[in-house]
Amino acid sequence: MWTELSDPAILQKMGRRIRDYRMRMEMTQSELAEKSGVSMGTIVRVEQGNPISTLLLISILRTMGLLENLEVLLPELSISPLQMRKLQGKKVQRIRHKKEE
Structure with missing residues (x-):
């Protein structure tokens, strides 16, 4: 679905969801802004689906009690990329041909 x-449609959908959560919490935009430590304009922008910085989004999600959802967005890898590479063995990086004399 996502x-x-x-990208702009995803931002709009995220903004609508943030607005819906805020309203379900019976919180005004200005209350969310104050509790999150962001400007009222930032709340308006995010709810309209406009881009904001990641730090501001984290602050808003923390205030709304949604920060734990980032685990779903970026789950921890069960095996590190370095370990995975070792398990896969050495891959050919480039092929060289000998020059003919």
Whole structure:
């Protein structure tokens, strides 16, 4: 579902969801802004689907009690990339041909 959306469409959908959560919490935009330590304009921008910085988004999610959802977004790898590479063995990086004399 998300993969079918454009980046701006994803931002709009995220903004609507943040607005819906805020309203369910019976919190005004200004209350969320104050508790999150962000400007009222930032709350308006995010709810309209406009881009904001990751730090501001984290602050808003923390205030709304949604920060734990980042675990779903970026789950911890069960095996590190370095370990995975060692298990896969050495891959050919480039092929060289000998020059003919």
